[in-house]
Amino acid sequence: MxxxxxxxxxxxxxxxxxxxxxxxxxxxxxxxxxxxxxxxxxxxxxxxxxxxxxxxxxxxxxxxxxxxxxxxxxxxxxxxxxxxxxxAPRPATHRLCSPASHLYPEPRVQAPPLHPLYLNARLTVTGESGPWAETPQGYVPAIHLAPLGQPAKDPVAVAESLIGAPYLWGGNSVAGVDCSGLVQLAFHAAGLACPGDSDLQQEVGAELPETAPLKRGDLLFWKGHVALVAGPGRLLHANGYTMSVAYEDLDAATARIETHYGGQILARRRAL
Missing domain, CATH: 2.30.30.40 (SH3 Domains)
Structure with a gap:
């Protein structure tokens, strides 16, 4: 089907x-x-x-x-x-590289913003006005933008910039994000293809044997959940336990998930 x-x-x-x-x-x-x-x-x-x-x-x-x-x-x-x-479609030139920003009607900090922008939003920069980037829709602080051809070097560092963001089922921003949304945001910022949901993400990249040492950026999957490896024995994930993006000890998380949700790690993947 x-x-x-x-x-x-x-x-x-x-x-x-x-x-x-x-x-x-x-x-x-x-x-x-x-x-x-x-x-x-x-x-x-x-x-x-x-x-x-x-x-x-x-x-x-x-x-x-x-x-x-x-x-x-x-x-x-x-x-x-x-x-x-x-x-109408428009060719993007830049992406938002900060967790959030605002679109302004004029290049002035005191101007009331038109609306917020979130990590990986795509914009068309047409000019500059001092520290501001001009777009057809308004102005954005240039420091919050990166050219599309300059991806982030470390997807985990991108995810770490959203620490404390509230958990939201289906969310894809610092205003609210879920486990797979966090992974997709981080990988897309780094210029890596990534599906939107954890079961789809489990099918990409290279499978790691259970005995293989984990490294920063690897993904661990449970049924309905995905987490990033942030370092030795440390996870980073958007989770319903803290209702936020947070670090968690790998062993503690594994024990907690198995005890309360009856689930063991299903897969270990490494991005290609």
Missing amino acids: SDRRLTPFSGRIGHISLKDRGVPLTAGEPACVAAPLAALRAAPGGAMDRQLLFGDAVTVIDRRDGHAFVMAGKDGYCGWLAEQDLA
């Missing part, structure tokens, strides 16, 4: 990549996310699967009741967004 999260079919219209499925197909129309965070849902107005970020590229496949069925360009995740959260 096809995974609905990765199948670009709205229930009545599919993307041309499906081919020979006996359903109406479309090439879709390009668009991008115009909201700071846009909930990607399983159905119009339904439960949130994930969040997309400002500037994320999408392909719109269908529209219904004020919602658009889209396929995300960064990971192929499919779902429904509110149409008001979409805008």
Whole structure:
């Protein structure tokens, strides 16, 4: 059975990549996310699967009741967004490299911000005004941006910048993030491909034998959960135990999860 999260079919219209499925197909129309965070849902107005970020590229496949069925360009995740959260496509030049920032109507610290921006938001820089980067939507502190061609060197350091962020199921920002959202944010910032959910993340990278020593940046998987190895005997994860992004002792976390949730480590992966 096809995974609905990765199948670009709205229930009545599919993307041309499906081919020979006996359903109406479309090439879709390009668009991008115009909201700071846009909930990607399983159905119009339904439960949130994930969040997309400002500037994320999408392909719109269908529209219904004020919602658009889209396929995300960064990971192929499919779902429904509110149409008001979409805008015409634009070529991004930079990404937000700080946990959060703001978009301003003018290059002035005292100006009331238009809205927040979050890590990995994609922006089109068209000019500079002192310490400010100018975009078609407004101004952003240039120190909070990095060119798309300059990824972060250490995904774990990126994840560490979100320590203390509240836990949010399906969240993808410092305003609220879950275990797989944290991993995806960190790996995307480092220029590494990464799916959106932990079961999908468990299928990428290289499998590590149980006896292989772990190193910083490796991933450990339990049923429904993923954590980053931050160092010897130390994990970093967004978790429902502390309801935050936090460090945890590896042995303590393993014992706690096994005791309270009946789960053992299912896989150890290393990014390629």
